[in-house]
Amino acid sequence: MKFIHIADVHLGAEPDAGAAYSGRRPKELWDTLEKVLGVCDREQADLLLIAGDLFHRQPLMRELKEVNYLFSELKRTNVVLIAGNHDYIRKDSYYRTFRWAENVTPLFGQSMGYVEFPELETAVYGLSYHRREIKEPLYDRCFAQGRQKYEILLAHGGDDKHIPFNREALEKSGFDYIALGHIHKPGVLEENRIIYAGALEPVDRNDTGPHGYVRGEITERGVRARWIPCAEREYIHLTIPVNEKDTSGSIKKKISESKDRCDNKNIYKITLTGVRDEDVIPDTAHMDDIGNVLEIVDETRPAFDPEQLLRENRNNLIGHFIEEFRGCREGSVEYQALCEGLEALLKNKS
């Protein structure tokens, strides 16, 4: 039995993707879903497992119709889906009344439900969110019931407010495969068995790294699951070291080159670190050449060492100023104030 496992597609989201890509980003989420449906056909997958948050918010009727049409076009794949915390089944949710295509089975109950596919010798279990947050560890007490030869759990959550679970309990639950959703970063809790597919496309600026889906197969010999990247874009956080020789222009060039190396279709957050010439203040507002930079964080400091400065300036204002910040942690607002103040004082030192 072959399956594809996806999660957190977040259709309808409008991810922040920089000036160049933000406009077309919502459409790309749909495109990538279609791409995965194409994979289902090509790979002749028997099941498409969607582990929650197919939609970013309450789905609209036209969106449901759209997605249902796409599912209905699948050649042989049956779709099983649950609702996650984002598209939870509200009282007025269309999920309650929507008539899905024949090959689509939602497991929209509040408590554990299942669907059997005798021809695949497979049963899929799952439950859906009927509220935004579920703090009860609902998955800790659920076990494979032995209805079919192969049993799969479709689960969404894993943090404190969204069905926290005990990993060991899941390992002992007896399911052949547990398709997890909610955490956007792909991750394996147990090799070939308990897997977060991660968001299909990154939807938040902090969803860094590659994104994709899980392709798996359950046979007599067990489960083989492989994670496959397929997202159109990636959020990449780049740290760019700056030194005393750099100028605004050379930093801009460095940023541009680093982006080129990582592919310009991606979306970047740039952090400038290191020491810089005290007269160079990077003009971060004009360093995005392509429009794929979300933010440039300037953490550079002019070259100085507070301890040494204190030794050299014990009697004057600089020394007294440094004394005012005795014991402040690096990275705190106080430390920032110390650096900013020192920079201003040193620059105005005759």
Place this chain on the structure above:
Amino acid sequence: MKITELYLKNFGKFSEKHFYLKDGIQVIYGENEFGKSTLHAFIRAMLFGMERGRGRAAGRDAFSRYEPWENPNYYAGVMRFVCGGRNFRLERSFDRFSRHVSLICEDDGEELSVEHGDLDMLLGDMTPSEFDNTVSVGQLLARPGQELAEALKNYAANYYETGGGEVDLNGALLALKERRREVEGQLKTAESQRADVYKGLSQECGYLEKDLQKLEKEYEEARREYENGQRLIESTDEKERERQPGNGGYGESARGLLMGGMAGVFAGVCGIAWACLLRKWSAFSGAVPVAVFGVLILAAGILLLAAGVRRWVREKKRRNEYVSKKTIYSHDKSRLQDETVRLEESQKQLRWEMSRIQAEWKEKHIRYENLNEQIGENIPGEEENRLKERKKALLLAEEKIKTAAGKLGRRTSDYLNQRASEIFSELTEGKYRRLQVNERFEISVWDGTRYIRTEQLSRGTLEQIYFSIRMSAAELLQEEPMPVILDDTFAFYDEKRLESVLKWLSRQERQVIIFTCHKREEEILRIF
């Protein structure tokens, strides 16, 4: 520290020139163009080094000014000095190619390292600007357009609050303020971008709200229409039931009356006949009552029969009427049925319309709620928070600089007021007893009866205040008494004051080097 020898190997206009200095007051007399400023600059360069500046300013900096007139690639000098009872020889070469510095203790031949701060230690960590602001005394210089008193005030303010005047306090605060403005500008942009998003979202929400209200109204209208339709259908049904005629057959009552009447007539006739028979057979006395009874029954029967006939006739008439009526009714009914069909058709359409409105309303409502959710999520992002933090840091930096300056100012001003007053009082031979600098750094002097503001003082007196503050600051800052270098400082002093200042200087535990183009210093000193 005492300088014993200045050996200008090649520096400015001097080449291979030795100047030997002794302890106490050393007057270096020279006419204009002699090279007094060059010597002064040489001392500074030897103490702190000198590098070629960068950029456009380089053309006018000290390095270029004192670049040797001849053979500029040989740009070097030696200074000998005594410090802490030991003799040192400091040699520097300034030119680009052979730039180096060496410091040797001549007593034991130990080579010290300038790079590792050995010279700084000997100088008591004195910085170049501290040197410029204390022991290296020129004339009080006002910026063009600035009053001398103002310049003095600025000097004192900056001096007191920055502990040596090497930091331009206001400049630093201004730089911080400028940066804060910049950050505030960026923050404003970020906030307005977010406000634009909010505006866009709430505008769409507003449109949706209007649409929803319109749909609700439409639905209400359709519902009312539908209910009216239903009521119409119900009332037609009722009317039809009312209008429907009875079965039109003979009434049970007429039939009963006829049957009863006939039975009565029959019973009466039978009774009378029975009475006749009784009379014939015997003279039975009971025959008469029987006959009377028979007649009575007969009469009743006849009466009933008559009533029956009457009712039958009436009902027959009504039946005829019904038949004619029924034809009218069936005609009516087909018309009514058409109407009902039409009505029901429109009701069906209304029902369809209502569910369409409902569906549209729900779609829009869900979109509306999703948008509201999105508005709720439109909170300051990372960038905005970072900018806010940066603004906070800049404000804090400003505040802390002021606090530090205040503390430093109080600490130094107490001391300086006292010590500078002593010096100033001595210079003026007690004419002024006290020098006072208030918290706004306004300087005034006490002549025993009143405070006089600096604006009212002569240039010479201002110079003396300047000198007093510098000297007291030097005492405050430098543990090791550094040589005082006075470069044409006394030009505005009168004879009396010059005498006082020289007297005061001669009592100090430090070397004093006076550069002058007048002979009077030497003359006064000769008298001592």
